[in-house]
Amino acid sequence: MKYRRLTKEQFEELHQEFINFLATQSITGEEWTKIKTEQPKVAEEEMDIFSDLVWEGVLGKVEFLENIAPQQMYLFKIKEKTIALIGLKINSSSVDLTTREGFSWLRENLMSDEVELFDAEKEVVGEKNLNIFELIEKGASITKGELFKYFDQLIG
Numbered sequence: 174m175k176y177r178r179l180t181k182e183q184f185e186e187l188h189q190e191f192i193n194f195l196a197t198q199s200i201t202g203e204e205w206t207k208i209k210t211e212q213p214k215v216a217e218e219e220m221d222i223f224s225d226l227v228w229e230g231v232l233g234k235v236e237f238l239e240n241i242a243p244q245q246m247y248l249f250k251i252k253e254k255t256i257a258l259i260g261l262k263i264n265s266s267s268v269d270l271t272t273r274e275g276f277s278w279l280r281e282n283l284m285s286d287e288v289e290l291f292d293a294e295k296e297v298v299g300e301k302n303l304n305i306f307e308l309i310e311k312g313a314s315i316t317k318g319e320l321f322k323y324f325d326q327l328i329g
Contacts, residue, residue: 174221176228176306184220187227194223232302237318240311243269248321249313251305255294259324262289283327292328 184191195205198219209216238249246261261270261279264287269275282288297304309315 175225177224178221179224179227191223228306229302232305235305235315237316237321238308238313239316239320240313241270243271246270248324249308250318250321255296256304257294259292259321259328263287264289290328
């Protein structure tokens with residue numbers, strides 16, 4: 174398995190797509206029920222293959238990610254061969270960027286000494302989708318990139 178198996182909730186969300194996936198392998202609903210009970214290992218393999226297909230489709234479309242913690246923010250832009258990063262660190266434990274108040278504080282104090290802003294770019298090593306997946310597993314969320322674009326203009 175290349176990524177990780179989808180959660181039960183994700184499988185429920187993609188129920189019809191999974192049925193279509195099984196159909197492409199000429200597995201009917203009756204056969205699937207039989208496989209699950211008589212060949213659980215085969216059933217798990219099918220679920221893993223489907224999960225990887227779903228992840229490949231999703232990861233291939235990702236352009237921006239963000240990971241926001243109470244005192245840090247990491248904004249990523251996925252490019253052809255590199256991943257650009259804009260990072261922000263708050264040197265005050267009383268500010269929490271995960272709250273509305275913390276974000277308001279950041280807007281008002283962006284240029285203060287308590288805010289460190291930096292950017293970097295690294296070459297993608299190995300498969301790009303695996304790099305993206307690792308960032309998601311570490312807490313990043315897929316976004317439309319509004320924050321990245323905003324800060325990119327600011328430091329550009």
